[in-house]
Amino acid sequence: MKVQTIMAELERKHPGENEYLQAVQEVLESIEEVYNLHPEFEKAKIIERMVEPDRIFTFRVTWVDDRGEIQTNLGYRIQFNSAIGPYKGGIRFHKAVNPSMLKFLGFEQTFKNALTTLPMGGAKGGSDFDPVGKSDAEIMRFCQAFMWELWNNIGPDTDVPAGDVGVGGREIGYMYGMYKKLAREYNTGVLTGKGMTWGGSLIRPEATGFGALYFVEHMLAKAGKSIQGATVAISGFGNVAWGAATKATELGAKVIAISGPDGVVYNPEGMNQQKLDYMLVLRASNQNVVAPFAEKFPDATFIPGKKAWSIKCDIALPCAFQNELNGDDAAELLANGTWCAAEVSNMGCTPEAIAAFQSAGILFAPGKAVNAGGVATSGLEMTQNAMHISWSAAEVDQKLHYIMESIHAACVKYGTQEDGYINYVKGANIAGFMKVAQAMLEQGIV
Ligand code: 2IT
Numbered sequence: 001m002k003v004q005t006i007m008a009e010l011e012r013k014h015p016g017e018n019e020y021l022q023a024v025q026e027v028l029e030s031i032e033e034v035y036n037l038h039p040e041f042e043k044a045k046i047i048e049r050m051v052e053p054d055r056i057f058t059f060r061v062t063w064v065d066d067r068g069e070i071q072t073n074l075g076y077r078i079q080f081n082s083a084i085g086p087y088k089g090g091i092r093f094h095k096a097v098n099p100s101m102l103k104f105l106g107f108e109q110t111f112k113n114a115l116t117t118l119p120m121g122g123a124k125g126g127s128d129f130d131p132v133g134k135s136d137a138e139i140m141r142f143c144q145a146f147m148w149e150l151w152n153n154i155g156p157d158t159d160v161p162a163g164d165v166g167v168g169g170r171e172i173g174y175m176y177g178m179y180k181k182l183a184r185e186y187n188t189g190v191l192t193g194k195g196m197t198w199g200g201s202l203i204r205p206e207a208t209g210f211g212a213l214y215f216v217e218h219m220l221a222k223a224g225k226s227i228q229g230a231t232v233a234i235s236g237f238g239n240v241a242w243g244a245a246t247k248a249t250e251l252g253a254k255v256i257a258i259s260g261p262d263g264v265v266y267n268p269e270g271m272n273q274q275k276l277d278y279m280l281v282l283r284a285s286n287q288n289v290v291a292p293f294a295e296k297f298p299d300a301t302f303i304p305g306k307k308a309w310s311i312k313c314d315i316a317l318p319c320a321f322q323n324e325l326n327g328d329d330a331a332e333l334l335a336n337g338t339w340c341a342a343e344v345s346n347m348g349c350t351p352e353a354i355a356a357f358q359s360a361g362i363l364f365a366p367g368k369a370v371n372a373g374g375v376a377t378s379g380l381e382m383t384q385n386a387m388h389i390s391w392s393a394a395e396v397d398q399k400l401h402y403i404m405e406s407i408h409a410a411c412v413k414y415g416t417q418e419d420g421y422i423n424y425v426k427g428a429n430i431a432g433f434m435k436v437a438q439a440m441l442e443q444g445i446v
Contacts, residue, residue, distance in 0.1 A: 001035050001047055003028045010051060017100035019322060023107050023347060024051050030429035044445065046437045053080040053106055056099065057153055061127060063145040066135055075146050077125035079159055080106035083439035085119035086157050088375065090164030092126035102126055108346055109375070111432030112368035115407045118379035123159055131166045132288045143174035151182045156189035156385070162378050163193045165321065168239055169205065189385035192378035201381035202393040207400055209243020211373015212317070212344045213251060214404035219363055220340065222412065222422070233257040233313035236320030237290050242279045244319050244344055245271050257311040260290030263304040266311055312336040318348030327352030334360050343367035354425060365424035368432065369407050376403045
């Protein structure tokens with residue numbers, strides 16, 4: 001395999017799909033060496049098949065807003081790869097959603113899901129519906145209209161959507177209600193991230209952030225460091241940022257920044273329960289601004305137009321959106337003494353930022369390893385649904401711990417360089433790739 005040849009061909013076929021091309025390029029560069037040691041992969045054209053989704057559903061979603069006006073959005077579901085299990089991955093509602101964004105997310109999901117140790121293929125879906133400023137009734141009508149189109153293409157052993165940016169427990173509830181009405185079957189395991197009274201798993205809401213901090217703990221322990229007393233800057237203030245801030249605080253770190261599209265909140269005293277609870281209120285308000293946090297808690301200061309990376313910190317945790325931490329941000333963090341960066345958002349760092357962290361020799365780990373606890377706990381939700389039982393919070397948390405430890409071990413196994421530096425990007429990509437490639441090989445040319 002020659003990375004340049006494959007990338008040139010993909011760019012020709014999918015011009016301008018920048019996020020998708022970026023995600024593929026990173027994986028191909030990581031695995032090139034290992035891939036070329038396996039002529040059987042080359043012969044079966046594993047890479048050429050793996051970089052294209054199995055299929056894409058694109059559909060129109062029409063709904064009526066509170067003023068009685070008719071609105072039309074675009075909906076998508078990308079079933080990327082089903083070599084190791086049914087399609088699995090979140091749904092994103094955001095005004096910038098397009099096929100490139102969902103293809104990058106579906107591609108990443110395939111490798112991430114392989115890392116979880118659970119049998120799940122990769123998928124992603126979403127819509128350019130913008131939840132900002134929408135009423136609860138509008139969100140419900142949109143979710144219902146979205147599911148009206150999607151329901152026939154998903155199922156507990158076919159494709160299992162969940163939340164992502166703009167989709168949380170409320171949206172999953174509305175989508176599930178419509179699914180059930182249309183399918184005339186309960187099919188509990190068709191969606192994950194459900195409410196606790198109707199098949200949801202304890203710890204699923206916390207899992208992405210908690211899992212990320214378990215991963216960071218392992219990474220730090222391996223490097224002989226501790227999170228106790230460390231300062232942490234977090235971008236975003238949604239579900240993932242909330243879980244990460246909660247666990248970081250519990251582990252003795254000080255979360256000194258959270259941010260939104262409007263700016264950053266500098267929070268020098270760190271979090272407490274009241275502040276963590278207020279993050280959930282902010283997210284549920286659908287306003288997509290973080291400034292009110294500093295109005296409510298006078299020890300915090302709002303700095304408009306600035307990113308979380310402008311705050312001096314030990315550990316940087318992007319928890320919001322792809323490419324939210326660029327080369328300039330990385331340079332600023334490094335100049336301020338940051339010694340660990342872990343992507344909790346998918347592809348949170350640009351390639352320039354990753355290169356800067358790695359060449360500075362600081363700890364860096366990619367989203368598909370760090371944030372895999374979210375989808376892993378979705379996998380645990382599916383297991384409980386299939387068994388018609390529910391596990392205690394302690395039981396789920398223990399399994400999540402084990403999974404994050406396994407992912408960390410896989411990254412170390414495949415990513416340790418000759419000079420001793422652990423390249424977690426390489427480690428995660430090779431470990432995920434080997435599993436999916438082997439499965440594809442054994443299943444023949446399909
Ligand atoms: O990016 C992700 O892993 C998610 N949004 C969670 C997907 C899932 O199926 O739980």
